[in-house]
Amino acid sequence: MNASGSLDGGIGRRTLLRGAAGWSAAAGMALALGAGTAGTASAYGWTRTLQQGMSGADVTELQVRVGGWAASSTQQTYVGWDGAFGPATESAVRRFQSAYGLTADGVVGPQTQSVLNSLESGDGSSAHFDWSEFYSNDGSGFSGGKVSATQVKENVRRLMYKLEAVRKKAGDSSITVNSGFRSVAHNSSVGGASNSMHVYGVAADIVVAGHTTLQVYKIAETCGFSGLEAYSHSWQHVDSRVQYPSYGSGSWWWESGVV
Numbered sequence: 479m480n481a482s483g484s485l486d487g488g489i490g491r492r493t494l495l496r497g498a499a500g501w502s503a504a505a506g507m508a509l510a511l512g513a514g515t516a517g518t519a520s521a522y523g524w525t526r527t528l529q530q531g532m533s534g535a536d537v538t539e540l541q542v543r544v545g546g547w548a549a550s551s552t553q554q555t556y557v558g559w560d561g562a563f564g565p566a567t568e569s570a571v572r573r574f575q576s577a578y579g580l581t582a583d584g585v586v587g588p589q590t591q592s593v594l595n596s597l598e599s600g601d602g603s604s605a606h607f608d609w610s611e612f613y614s615n616d617g618s619g620f621s622g623g624k625v626s627a628t629q630v631k632e633n634v635r636r637l638m639y640k641l642e643a644v645r646k647k648a649g650d651s652s653i654t655v656n657s658g659f660r661s662v663a664h665n666s667s668v669g670g671a672s673n674s675m676h677v678y679g680v681a682a683d684i685v686v687a688g689h690t691t692l693q694v695y696k697i698a699e700t701c702g703f704s705g706l707e708a709y710s711h712s713w714q715h716v717d718s719r720v721q722y723p724s725y726g727s728g729s730w731w732w733e734s735g736v737v
Contacts, residue, residue, distance in 0.1 A: 522598060524586075532563045551700060640702060648693075680722055695714055704731065
């Protein structure tokens with residue numbers, strides 16, 4: 479959806495991928511190691527080359543993985559998870575391809591799929607983030623929120639891929655998650671709003687190494703985040719509230735405005 483409201487119809491993997499060695503080494507390792515090997519890059523089962531005009535569950539999965547490449551400059555827009563490969567999805571794919579040294583043609587063939595898979599972990603998380611980084615800080619894991627633990631985990635997975643884009647755009651700088659999912663009880667204990675996106679697993683408060691909060695805010699404005707807390711804090715809050723209208727917050731909230 480854009481501002482006008484239109485929707486686009488062993489070897490430790492983290493040792494390898496947390497560095498800035500580049501996509502080719504990561505992709506090669508992903509292929510060399512078995513997808514079922516614990517702790518290594520996993521592989522989504524792409525069965526066809528994807529391009530504009532196609533639709534299906536694999537397109538939805540693609541949209542999840544390129545969601546953080548929603549814009550090339552500040553824009554209140556996002557890549558819809560609707561399974562329809564339209565212009566917005568193609569543009570996000572082109573940006574992803576360019577960032578990872580691929581031919582930016584908007585066509586998702588074997589090379590692009592390999593790089594996409596290099597950002598996936600065998601346990602379903604992403605290359606540079608662990609599930610535990612997003613657990614509620616009261617020890618309840620993904621339980622006790624306003625949706626099921628299973629739904630929280632899926633929401634967090636989609637968030638991870640947007641954060642992978644933030645990390646890449648920040649020069650492969652590491653990201654610390656200060657607060658991810660919060661149980662309702664924990665959210666209340668820290669004074670969080672009752673309708674906080676944290677209780678659904680669609681928000682994170684992050685710190686990016688070597689970057690000011692203002693710099694992170696500016697990067698996040700290009701990554702499809704519809705909720706951005708003011709950059710005056712020592713962390714940057716990001717969330718995807720507009721993509722979850724059933725959670726009760728269907729409007730954009732960039733607290734510091736467009737920067």
